[in-house]
Amino acid sequence: LAKTTQPISMDSYEGQEVNITCSHNNIATNDYITWYQQFPSQGPRFIIQGYKTKVTNEVASLFIPADRKSSTLSLPRVSLSDTAVYYCLVGVKGGGDRGSTLGRLYFGRGTQLTVWP
């Protein structure tokens, strides 16, 4: 499984756009890129998943360059409630068209995003 590297922490202010980049140099051809968000005392929550180019949902956008060796999670206009740890994961996507990821997930260290007023 491809290893991922993310910044340990990032700071932002309310209303700003935040971009968190993840490196995955050894990504395999059939690997998808998935991002999770985790608040204290809660389990991780799925944000977005993609394979290439750009994916956008109501929460975030995911940008993946052609070589797929990195990806960038973009959070538009963050608020205080976006303060959380964000995890980038690489793995095989199972069946389904809404991001089903059959198989085991291996979490890296994640990025602690702190949003200030």
Place this chain on the structure above:
Amino acid sequence: SAVISQKPSRDICQRGTSLTIQCQVDSQVTMMFWYRQQPGQSLTLIATANQGSEATYESGFVIDKFPISRPNLTFSTLTVSNMSPEDSSIYLCSVVVLGQPQHFGDGTRLSIL
């Protein structure tokens, strides 16, 4: 998405004892997993809970220490055996339903004295 209920939500235990954590899902799921999150750390996969057969453990985790059951498609248990302070962690259950992202429960916060 599937609703996951983990019990207990937290517990404080004496060293040398064992605790069984339950994971109940409100719908039939394809796969169930157990993770551990030590204080201030990321999540580590313990094992895949297989219905009706022995769980598949990741490197560093063994059945004698973390026995797992999955009697049906909606329920699984993880037992933390012969606990020591190093087992103080959050233990999380996750599930996969076809067509949906892998979904996590809020975990069981376990402290060993």
